[in-house]
Amino acid sequence: MKKLAIYTLAAALCGSALYAVSAVDKAAEQAKEAAAAPAEAAAKEPLVCFESRKGASEITQKEVKPGLPNVKCSPTTGAALWYGDPYEGTVPMGKMPQMANLPEGQAVVRPRTEKLNLVAMCATACHNGVVPPGFPKHKKPVPIPTMEGMLPEVKDFQHGRGAIWCLDCHHATKRDKLVDHYGDPSISFDQPQLLCGKCHGDKLRDWRDGIHGKRIGEFASTGKKRWFTCTECHNPHNVQDGERNRGFAQLQPEPAPQLPKGMKDARHEKLHPIPH
Amino acid sequence: MTPNETPQACPAQEQPAGCPVPPASADPAACAPKTSRRDFLKAGGTLSLSSLMGAGALMAQSDDAHAAAEWAEHFQKNYRLMTDKEKDEARLRLEKRYSAEYGKKVTVDTTGPQPGVLMGYALNIRKCIGCRRCVHACVEENNQSRGKRPGEKIEWIQVLRMERGEFSKERMNQGYPEGLGIQVGGNAYTPAGQVLEGQYHYNPETVPEKDANYMPIACMQCEKPPCVKVCPVRTTYREGDGVVVIDYNWCIGCRMCMGACPYWARRFNVANPVLPKEEMNPVTHYLGNRPRMRGVVEKCHWCLQRSRHGRYPACVEVCPVGARKFGNLLDPNSEVSLVLARKNVFRLKAELNTFPKFFYFYD
Ligand code: SF4
């Protein structure tokens, strides 16, 4: 326990720099959220809406042509509701094993590294390959207060149900990369499927074939599509979030349909319709 | 009757003043509007140069376009029987009218079915979280009425929330009748969703809820559509790529199709549709999302204005969990074909032999 405390102290020291960064980030995010909420304010502030899940990819509204926005956001939830331009801000997905039959440039993704740029700093600021004294020798998961402070959701870390921890996915020294278990070439945050698919092979197969996950653009099997990668929809830290354990975090629904004429509420729906 | 034998639509006695020569085509738009507008402009030019008159001229002109379009539409044929030229004329007429009405450049597409395409749709009901994003994306895309008063709000997709049956140990011994006599039923009376009893108006803080399943329902684009069978004016019909469409101009609003459709897919414009100018989607298709009028029926058409040009329908693109899959059933590598090949698939109310091309599946 003492050892851990020392480690924590060291980590906290180098972490303070990061705290500042994350605070700035948070403020920016709050400002964004504030902009998304009232529809009137949208005229000045750029409207930012989240795409699949909250906290992952976001998209800023702008005009592609006069009168045609790239995206429309929900005034209720701030979610992306309509895509005028499905390929905005995308880059080619890059070579994927067993997806070679896709024509060049037809598969694109929106890079996430920019949003996660905090991660690049981690490698230079703290996790620079120097093992601090008192670093535990075993590979068992231990709580790390610094990290928990920056990323509260890891307190509720569910992925693997206690069997795995940070370094099973995150690279120990290259903090802007994910682990590739076969040698050093590590995996970019834009291609998490290469890592996730190692355990979730059935899901990767379905995703490759287009029957798991989300794509937007042209529907033909050879058409140009923007592919959503694993972490754009699933939060890898608590994938099991949500009561229903469906791998997708709970979120606020869009408004309900109009009530039938003359009805004050929809209580009638809750009454059991089958007499018995 | 071949297209050439249709009655001349600008007969002499009904001819508006200022249509000097009986038109060669069946399209009164060729005579009535042009002449009268030209006359008007002439008059405006000679009579007055004041700005007041200018404003008056603008207003009168758009009114005129509107009236002309209506006049022409009155004699328009059933879309299925129109020649390409007539479709083009109808398209131009509508584009002009909508552009004036909504204050922006509106396009009305008349692209037909693409060869080798049979559209199909698959929805993963295990994934759906009931967030209703698809419902609202559809409204954004398809220019539905979105007013506040009764009947002014139209949504094509319905998301049905169904209770999960709970078969708890504590209740194992309960059932009808409670507390007395012989027990004739167990707690399997708890609804479990199979009978499509459920809620459309659910509105919890967050979805998915612990004890619910969600099932979005819209037009299934049946291969044997009962709605088409009952339509007395044959204005709703199946297109070559499998989509069941409506020519709104020929719809008489009898609502036979609404009664015939087993999937509650059709909506009726009881009121004048409310469609704010700035929210109107200017990319439209004649059989798809062009603005509708009061008294006609409308329904999902798999975003013809998009899908005929290769793009996914709007609902597919916004579903946050990727539950919605769309593709060409004739292409063995399309998403839908792969779902059909590999997943557990069912059609809603398959016993009715409507043969939907909308499939539900689960992992
Ligand atoms: S679902 Fe209803 S409206 Fe759609 S094709 Fe079938 S019968 Fe017609």
Ligand code: SF4
């Ligand atoms: S958008 Fe997707 S998850 Fe949400 S209700 Fe529609 S089908 Fe279900």
